[in-house]
Amino acid sequence: MPKFVSIEEAVKLIPDGATVMFGGFMGCGNAHKFIDALAKSGVKDLTMIGNDASMPGGPMGEEYYGVAKLVHNKQVKKLIATHVGLNPEVATQSMKEGTLEVILVPQGSLAEMIRADGAGLGGVLTPTGVGTIVEDNPLCLGKQTIDGKEYLLMKPVHADFAVIAGAKIDKAGNVWYKGTTSNFNIVMATAADVVIAEAEEVVEVGDIAPEDVRTSGVFVDYVVEGGKY
């Protein structure tokens, strides 16, 4: 059973230099309240794994949306992502200032590399990236030919912490996602030593029908209640 803690307590779990994967897609499905607190905590030198670095200018007029706050505060020293074009600070910090290392991975590969780690697999063979500079990526272990078709062997991706978010989480830690917020949250919940899940609303067991649970509570270590965002 997961522990139910305050956001402040959960943020203290994350030390400087930690590798943290954040579910979300351009901020949608980010654990917003937890990330706000992490941005204020001053924790630094993070390796951040996620689809993207979100963007300045959120849908509710936020100056920086979701994980974009962590990049803006220069709390991230290394970023593994698939697309960073909507957050211009990534290019500034990586290409002009040289303070941020960025490793770009195809989106489908990253999802599957995280899933592979969580599922106990030694890698992913994917046709995506064959013939491109992804072959030189540090997370690419080489090429293999199977039945005449070429594939790249991509490493599993693991993190110290996964920070995920669901609209409803019950007291057994079972997560229900709304709309497109499930994105990377589902695979990330399986691929970290410690999984912290932010709920917009904590509900009783049974309030989420068992067939609507997308992440089982067995994957979740800590639940924080962020409230409606």
Added chain:
Amino acid sequence: MDKSEIKGFIAKRVAKELKDGDVVNLGIGLPTLVPNYLPEGVKVTLQSENGIIGTGTVTDENKDPIHVVDAGGSPAAVGYGGCFIDSSTSFGLIRGGHVDATVLGGLEVDEEGSLSNWIIPGKKMPGMGGAMDLLVGAKNVIVAMEHTAKGNPKILKKCKLPYTAVHCITKIITEMAVINVTDKGLELVEYNPEFTVEQIQAATEATLIVSPDLKPMC
């Protein structure tokens, strides 16, 4: 044609490539205009790689930008009969050959059917996002773009920028021409009557093979 006319013209021609019932993924920019021009009776299921199969229209009632966005991070909606999926399922759909067509823009394409559109080394590094997976996985890859950039050809003998994917393009549609990618090279199958074949070739670095069935774009 001015810029906005060009985009509409290209999108209209791309729309004719889509068949009723197709599952389609559209890239950002020009490709998002394609649904406006679908022929009568053609309904397609649009997939958004961040997690929607069967997108719908955003209205004041269903708008929920915190929970429902498209692959560009803008507010989106699920349509009648559609569903939400996670990223792993979404890219399984894409790589697994369940997407009939994808329409993307390009910085460069070449006569081997390869495409570059995700990075300009030292200048821009937006990332590949889902483009590499879409190019490898979709059954039909349609590149919809302006024929030249500031007068310079974008259809080259060989791409100079890093590839997004190699040997992946089915068809190139521009404001000047429709070009099929074949084993023999790039085949000019339709031309915009505002241009001659010679003008189209002059705006193209790659050698065009003129189809014996060449016809005007419409």
